[in-house]
Amino acid sequence: MLLSPSDFFVRLRKALKHSLPAAMHDFRTIRGRGRLMKVHFGEPAFHYEAWHHAGVGRLEVGLHFEASAGENQAAFDFFRSRMVEVKASLPRGPSSSHGIAAGPGCTRPCRPGGWMTSCSTTRSPA
Numbered sequence: 714m715l716l717s718p719s720d721f722f723v724r725l726r727k728a729l730k731h732s733l734p735a736a737m738h739d740f741r742t743i744r745g746r747g748r749l750m751k752v753h754f755g756e757p758a759f760h761y762e763a764w765h766h767a768g769v770g771r772l773e774v775g776l777h778f779e780a781s782a783g784e785n786q787a788a789f790d791f792f793r794s795r796m797v798e799v800k801a802s803l804p805r806g807p808s809s810s811h812g813i814a815a816g817p818g819c820t821r822p823c824r825p826g827g828w829m830t831s832c833s834t835t836r837s838p839a
Contacts, residue, residue, distance in 0.1 A: 721765055722750045756780075759788060 722744065729752065730738055743751040748765035756822040756838035764773045793798060
């Protein structure tokens with residue numbers, strides 16, 4: 714079943730709310746262009762992005778640090794020291810991949826000085 718971008722993200726938001734513990738239900742979303750939605754928990758500079766690549770049937774989820782250079786570095790250092798644990802906890806599918814990118818080397822443009830991690834899978838959410 715092919716969904717419009719708005720229907721896809723309505724379903725994604727509902728699925729996210731259903732999947733998270735009650736204490737995390739107060740998240741905020743910001744729609745980007747096309748098939749992009751940002752999710753944050755009170756601090757928009759530190760957010761997740763869900764990007765639906767409809768043409769290839771892939772959902773990419775990235776954690777973005779887009780605050781000051783010092784805040785970005787502190788957040789990156791926190792996650793870098795836990796990267797093995799974080800990657801081990803991510804779901805694996807037949808076509809999933811996990812990566813980390815920084816600044817100009819991001820798989821897609823990041824704000825200068827920004828950091829992101831990403832996880833992609835070809836399994837679309839229900």
